[in-house]
Amino acid sequence: MISEAQKEKIFSALTKSIPITITTHKVSRDTELRIEAILELILSEFGLIEVHDKISYCLKEIITNAKKANTKRIYFEKNGLRMDSPEDYKRGMTSFKEDTLSNIDYYLKLQEEAGLYVKISFHAQGSVLMLTVRNNSEISQKELSRVYDRMARARTYHSMEEAFSEILDDSEGAGLGIVIMVLMLKKIGLTEEAFEISVNDGVTSAALTLKMADVRAEGIELLIDEIVNGIDSIPQFPENIRRIQDLINDKDSSMTDIAKQISIDPAMTADVLKIVNSSQFMLPNKVENLLSAVSLIGMKGLRDLILRYGAQKTLKFEGSRKLWEHSHFVAFSAYSLARARRLSKDIAEDAFMGGILHDIGKAVFANISAGLMTRFEKIAKSKSLPTKIIEDLFAGYNHAEIGARIAEKWNFPDSLVSCIRYHHDPLKCKKGDKGYVFAVYLANIFAGYLSGDIIFEQIDPTVLTFFHINDEDELKVIISELEGKFEREKSTF
Incomplete structure (x- = not known):
């Protein structure tokens, strides 16, 4: 579904934090397969392929709602109904699903003629992946409230079975699907805060923000x-390093005790003297006595020195x-x-x-x-x-x-x-x-x-x-x- 050349472009976009965008008037089966392939490729690159099915479900739900919103706008306009009128809205929704599903190609054609679109964007920013779906049918306040109401209710459910048993009305896209999406996010360690929907200049944006460090794979x-x-x-830190660590952490130990322990390791002794005589300390005379060097470096400096030295060796x-x-x-x-x-x-x-x-x-x-x-x-x-x-x-x-x-x-x-x-x-x-x-x-x-x-x-x-x-x-x-x-x-x- 995705060629090697396309894969290279996707990897390049991920590296440079450039959004990968697909714009369509109708989300055909081929487009769905392409979206799925891109998502799988990106999650593989993030090392999170095992959560693919759950994130895929969430993205499909958001795209389905965008498609349905465009169809709903065309349907209401064609039937002379106003979406901001409670009476018109109720009347229109009683027949919307049946009428549009039975003649979907006709309504998709009307959407294209009206310039309605669905734009899917994949944007990687460091360890954050943002999946955004935009459509130029403005969501009404009633629908927006319904979405957030469903999300709030989803917090109270502990399982899919509980959600299915309590939610019987799925007449709109902001129904059961949204609840299931929130439950899916919970399963991978995210909250409903990962999902956000907003409106700007007539465009509805639904965004799923995946902070990869939070995703539970x-x-x-x-x-x-x-x-x-x-x-x-x-190998653990060398025994001598661990003994010096213990001495540094012991309030009763003296600089003399620490210097004696360091002197057991000639390489570390040379390192201590090298640091004290470097430009970092800017001393007027060269220091050749280990005890003097240890005293000049101080406890915190010694702690840092042995961690650096031990990490390098170990x-x-x-x-x-x-x-x-x-x-x-x-x-x-x-x-x-x-x-x-x-x-x-x-x-x-x-x-x-x-x-x-x-x-x-x-x-x-x-x-x-x-x-x-x-x-x-x-x-x-x-x-x-x-x-x-x-x-x-x-x-x-x-x-x-x-x-x-x-x-x-x-x-x-x-x-x-x-x-x-x-x-x-x-x-x-x-x-x-x-x-x-x-x-x-x-x-x-x-x-x-x-x-x-x-x-x-x-x-x-x-x-x-x-x-x-x-x-x-x-x-x-x-x-x-x-x-x-x-x-x-x-x-x-």
Whole structure:
């Protein structure tokens, strides 16, 4: 139904956040098949093919209501009835369904002659997919009230059977179908707030907003749980690192105790001395004594240092130069953004560490054994999940959630867990975390913008406003400056 060339155009539109639109005067069977194929392709790309049937039902229900609204407008006009008249409306609806279904081709022809249309739009913005159906027949206040009444009633139903037993009148599109749609959304973890209907300049718009992080795909959740539970097969932080962590968290430990433990690891000792003698500290004389270096760095600095060092060694970041350099660019940019926004030094340092560690979920997969991979494949097969779900997970889909769960398992500070979990969905973080989370998100966006994977319109406007970035020209200036500074200073990392 969709050619390879069309698939490429769809993928390109998804990447560039360009709406994919189908406009038709009548939604023929061929058009329905095309819509279905596009939806399936997009959900596959998001790794959510297992919720396809439920979302497909919702989209079909919205399209059916748009088609029916156009037909209703033509029918009322042809019979000299006014839709805003309660008497005319009641009279017209008594015969509308029977008359139009028995002669649908005639009424579809009248709709085309009148220029009535149904426009279906698929628009991906980051991890949000918006499905919008527009038709140029303005919904009446009576019908709009009926839709929202049905949605409100749907909240009280716990099953399809309950809805069927209580709703007997399905004389209009805003009846049982709307209730079932809300119940379908509930099944995949969304509320009726995901659906919105509005009117503007005579055009009725019905939109279904799917925040992919909120969509509950049970098979994927189960696999994520298995991956995190299987992390025991991935090496834990080195024993020495864990002992240093314990000392840092122990209020009774001294800098001397910590320095002694660090001295056991020559590579870490060299790292500590390198950092103290870098431009970051701007000391007049070179420091060669480890205890002096530890004292200068301080407890928080030491915590960040060992997390960075441990993640690099444990997750083999050094085996992926591209990933490690990307993480450093994000860390450098996040720190710079936080300081430019006059956020506190602690927040800026958390942003730096969040940038270093934001992609640990991706690094994890490089460490998963063949045996564990086979185990995941067996689970997917037992749940009748498509192979692509495994492929998507191992290609990085949901790496933010996987990384956050691993960070929790390794007792990372809450600030870093939040940076890892929400670096693609910053608005979901707690209010107190937004300084460092927003910084890591935008720094990661900068990297995507430089590589051509992200366009300006895809960037969350709330985050841009937070950092006082008003337009794309300002963004380009900031990125250019950061890129230049990073190139000059990356040798110190």
